[in-house]
Amino acid sequence: xxxxxxxxxxxxxxxxxxxxxxxxxxxxxxxxxxxxxxxxxxxxxxxxxxxxxxxxxxxxxxxxxxxxxxxxxxxxxxxxxxxxxxxxxxxxxxxxxxxxxxxxxxxxxxxx
Numbered sequence: 001x002x003x004x005x006x007x008x009x010x011x012x013x014x015x016x017x018x019x020x021x022x023x024x025x026x027x028x029x030x031x032x033x034x035x036x037x038x039x040x041x042x043x044x045x046x047x048x049x050x051x052x053x054x055x056x057x058x059x060x061x062x063x064x065x066x067x068x069x070x071x072x073x074x075x076x077x078x079x080x081x082x083x084x085x086x087x088x089x090x091x092x093x094x095x096x097x098x099x100x101x102x103x104x105x106x107x108x109x110x111x112x
Contacts, residue, residue, distance in 0.1 A: 001073040003104075004043045005097075006056050008067045012049035020049075024094040028068045031098055035107045042070075061086025070097045076104045 007028060010021035032038055047053050051065055059071045061084045072081055072090045078100050081090040092100055102109045 001075070002041070002043045003073050004045065004059060004071040006053075006059075006067050006069045006071075007044065007046050008049055009046050014049065022067060025068045027095065028097060031101065031107065035101075035105075038101065038105060038107065041105055059087065060084040060089050060091050064091065064093070066093055068097060069093045070100065072100075076100075078103070 005028070007025045008022045010026075011019040012021075013019055032044075045055055047055060047067065052062065053065045053067070056065050056067070056069060060069065063086065064082075064084060070092045072078060072092070074090065078090070078092070080096060080099070081092055083090050098107075099109065101107050
């Protein structure tokens with residue numbers, strides 16, 4: 001199994017206007033650009049903004065549809081991961097993703 005990363009596509013609109021992009025997702029996209037080997041090591045799915053997001057719900061349940069989200073494959077223990085009550089899968093969201101990627105895949109961390 002592989003860690004699964006879900007990101008939102010840019011240029012979406014909502015009732016507040018737009019076009020928008022997800023700031024946390026843009027951060028993760030930047031990390032992927034810095035470390036392109038990650039794109040071969042992760043299963044990456046880019047989704048449109050509207051909810052529900054069935055691909056994410058299948059992995060972690062309806063309560064955790066916010067992206068970016070990394071669903072862990074369980075091969076690497078990470079105590080900071082949250083556990084879905086709906087599926088039992090462990091996951092990380094937003095800026096909590098990069099420390100895990102650094103520990104597991106050997107990429108750099110943001111400067112403090």
